[in-house]
Amino acid sequence: MEPFLAVVVGGLFAAGLYMILRRSIVKLLIGLVLLSNAANLVIFVTAGLHRGVPPLVPEGASAPLHTVADPLPQALVLTAIVISFGVLAFAMALVHRTHAMVKTDDINDLTSTDS
Template identity: 55%
Template sequence: MEILVAIMVGVLVAASVYLMLARNVLRFLFGLILISNAANLIIFASGRLTAEAPPLIPEGADAPLETVANALPQALVLTAIVIGFGLFAFALTLVFRTYQNLGTLNSDEMRLAEPEEGGK
């Protein structure tokens, strides 16, 4: 199971690196979503995958009696998803505003803040 997830992470990262190498900033952003999901899967898998064993404590006990799934990575992933979503929403708005104002999505043409020599 972990191996499957690991391969999936690899494929996601490969695809996202491909997207992020593009000059188009929007493609870069899509790459960013993919790689952030890959990171979430890494956390999830590194907590070890335990199928069909919800982390529940039976009534009257202080700790789970049998082996249960690790609940901590799920909490971490949840936090990371929420944060990642917020950041992505911001980044998307920023790219949209930039497109409206600068009229381009090509990162090579974004030279306002760092003008080329002599091109002031």
């Protein structure tokens, strides 16, 4: 499972970076979405994937007996998803507003602050 997910993460990064480097601000946003999802998957995979072993401690024991799935990365991913959801919602509003104001979708036209 890990090699497969590694390829998926790589693919998401490649696609995300490609989209960020395009000139359209909408594609820029899509690129950011892809990148943040790729990051979440990385966290999910790095701690190791274990199937069907919930982190439960049997009665009377003070530690789990076998290898268990680590719940912490999932908590991290959950936090990261919530944060990226908020940030991307804001970014979307920003892109919308920028488009309404500048009347263009081309990043190369957004240079009035650079001169």
